[in-house]
Each structure stands twice: as structure tokens, then as C-alpha cells.
Amino acid sequence: MNCPFVSLCPEITRAHALTLVDWLEDECVTRHLSDSRHVSRFIEQVVGRVQLPILTHLFNQGGRFFMVCDGHDVPVGFVRLVHTGSECEMVLVIGNRDNWGRQLGASAIREAMKIAFFQMRAVKLIAKVHPDNARSLKVFQRCGFLLESETPALKSFAMTSERYVRLLRESPAGQAGTIHITEPDQARLRNLLASEHAPASFELEHELERAIVVDARQVPHDVVTMNSRALLQLDDEEVEVALVYPYDADDSAGRLSVGAGVGTAILGYREGDAFAWRLRDRTCRIRIVNVLYQPEAAGAFHL
Structure with missing residues (x-):
């Protein structure tokens, strides 16, 4: 529904x-x-x-x-x-x-x-x-x-x-769009949640539970996985971002932490997907315009 x-x-x-x-x-x-x-x-x-x-x-x-x-x-x-x-x-x-x-x-x-x-x-x-x-x-x-x-x-x-x-x-899709997460990403993110409890980590935990988990070698090449770079449309603005772990995050450089905000929101979505996500003070409309780089598509399964 x-x-x-x-x-x-x-x-x-x-x-x-x-x-x-x-x-x-x-x-x-x-x-x-x-x-x-x-x-x-x-x-x-x-x-x-x-x-x-x-x-x-x-x-x-x-x-x-x-x-x-x-x-x-x-x-x-x-x-x-x-x-x-x-x-x-x-x-x-x-x-x-x-x-x-x-x-x-x-x-x-x-x-x-x-x-x-x-x-x-x-x-x-x-x-x-x-x-x-x-x-x-x-x-x-x-x-x-x-x-x-x-x-x-x-x-x-x-x-x-x-x-x-x-x-x-x-029923992983629920009211939101279906997301895909690779087995290694899921394991690393679960370990992250077990060791660090950021204020918004419950959102990430929810996304991990509802995601369709796939083999890293079989994930579609237009899915935003960890360490992917993507062109996003955030409301009326286009921005290029990288999805990274919290210790690599730098918002000023477009390196978004998977643990909060837009970073949590885009994990597992595919090129062309559009959805709404609640930020701290407002609702943001997000569209994945283009996945510019995906480690799995490049054969970099260690990232």
C-alpha cells in the first residue's frame, strides 16, 4: 500500500x-x-x-x-x-x-x-x-x-x-521505495551501529532492516552503495556527493556521512529514484540524478 x-x-x-x-x-x-x-x-x-x-x-x-x-x-x-x-x-x-x-x-x-x-x-x-x-x-x-x-x-x-x-x-518497500544494500556494506554498517550510536542512527538501522540485501558482485551498477559518488537533486539544487562512513565525512567537501541526514537517505536508492526525506528542520525532496562512481561496478570490492 x-x-x-x-x-x-x-x-x-x-x-x-x-x-x-x-x-x-x-x-x-x-x-x-x-x-x-x-x-x-x-x-x-x-x-x-x-x-x-x-x-x-x-x-x-x-x-x-x-x-x-x-x-x-x-x-x-x-x-x-x-x-x-x-x-x-x-x-x-x-x-x-x-x-x-x-x-x-x-x-x-x-x-x-x-x-x-x-x-x-x-x-x-x-x-x-x-x-x-x-x-x-x-x-x-x-x-x-x-x-x-x-x-x-x-x-x-x-x-x-x-x-x-x-x-x-x-515487505521491504513499505511506504518508501525499494533499496538495495550489498552484503559487505550491511555487515560493516551493522558493526558501525554496534560501536557508535549517533543521534540519528536509528534511521540507518531502519534502512538496513528494510533493504533488499544482494551479493556485491550482483548489485545493479546504478545503486548508491558505500563510497559511491552521485549527482543529486536536493529540492531545486543539483549537488555532487560521496557517501562515506562517519569517520571520512566532510560536508563542506560533499562527503556525506551514512549516519545522518541526506547520507542515510540516499543509501541503496537507484539512479532516477525520487523521494522525500525529513531533515532536522524541514522536508527535503531528493532525486538520484546519476550514479557517477560505484566501487562494485569498478571492481573495487574492498571499499
Whole structure:
């Protein structure tokens, strides 16, 4: 199932808070939220009391809060993840009724699972859904969640980390394009992740899990492998880059670390592929214009 691009933005601004207040005033949005009145009052109090442009620290009390943003960085909803022991509970809201039915919820759930399992290291992710909330029931089931328990007032769905990784491997494309990684690159990058834990390394770990792993001698010659050089289109700008390991990175020289940002994004994509990727402060549109050099194509299998 192809779903629209969304990202989970961890920085919560004052403007975001005002948008949340508007959403939570809509009875159709809050109908199935058990704590909607409390949340709405809390946000209104924060907006009235705290005159700060960034309110992230207030929203992250007791959990992690994210704005769900579309491909144009426009807020369309929110996700809250509360980590308790080995489990994590997820609350998802798509705020504007005009956006319902666009599969934004499915995209947000996939992004939340990535964070819950690869960054927060949860063993199980739980979603508690009101039995009358037909949209939520369907979207969690479509994303692979299994019904764990139910009462007349609540249905509890669960996704384990083991099941999540298995689904990634069985359906590697998911909502994003298919990527290919060579066996040696996969092994080296796994060793890198085991020894170094950069802030964005969970993104790289996710990409390694969803990739199609191929023999280095059989990888298509237009795939961006480690130590490849490629011509990229980043939004409206064309740039030539090399994809390198973190210890060889030099952004000013176009040597991008595979451990973060555009470097993580381009690993495994092919010439002509185009996709969106969330950077720290914005969504970037990336196209692989040309793979200028690939070690495997040149017979340099030691790189």
C-alpha cells in the first residue's frame, strides 16, 4: 500500500500549540479520546501562561510528543508515545477532518513504529482504540497490529518489535521505495551501529532492516552503495556527493556521512529514484540524478 509522505516533528512551537487547540475544539476529533478535555485544557493553559516560541519540553512531560507533518511541513495531526518499562503506548490523532481518508494515519503509524522500536527500544507498541472508532480500528490492523484484548469500552492492539522487523523484511518497500544494500556494506554498517550510536542512527538501522540485501558482485551498477559518488537533486539544487562512513565525512567537501541526514537517505536508492526525506528542520525532496562512481561496478570490492 502506497501511503503519502509524513514526518514526525519533535520540536513543538507555539504555533503548533494553537493549532492543537483548534483541533481539540472539534467534537468529531475528540469523540474517542478518553483524555481530550484534560489535554485541551492543558494546552490552553500552556499557551496562555508560557510566552516562549518553543514548547517542546512541556509537551514531552510523561512521554514524547510529535507533530505529524505532511510533505509540505504542514501539521496534520499529532502522535504521543509513552514508554513504560519495555512497552510503549501510542496515541494518534489526525486533526483536520478534511484530511481523513487520505491514509495519513497509516503513514504516521509507520513513522511512530520506527521511533518506538529503533530509537526508544520498545519491545511492544500498544494502541488502545474505542470500539466505535472504525477508522482507527482499520488503520492499525492494516499496519499489522494484532488485537490483544478487548472490553466493551476499549480494544487493545499490539505490535511487537520482533513482528515489526519481520514485516519490514517481508515487505521491504513499505511506504518508501525499494533499496538495495550489498552484503559487505550491511555487515560493516551493522558493526558501525554496534560501536557508535549517533543521534540519528536509528534511521540507518531502519534502512538496513528494510533493504533488499544482494551479493556485491550482483548489485545493479546504478545503486548508491558505500563510497559511491552521485549527482543529486536536493529540492531545486543539483549537488555532487560521496557517501562515506562517519569517520571520512566532510560536508563542506560533499562527503556525506551514512549516519545522518541526506547520507542515510540516499543509501541503496537507484539512479532516477525520487523521494522525500525529513531533515532536522524541514522536508527535503531528493532525486538520484546519476550514479557517477560505484566501487562494485569498478571492481573495487574492498571499499
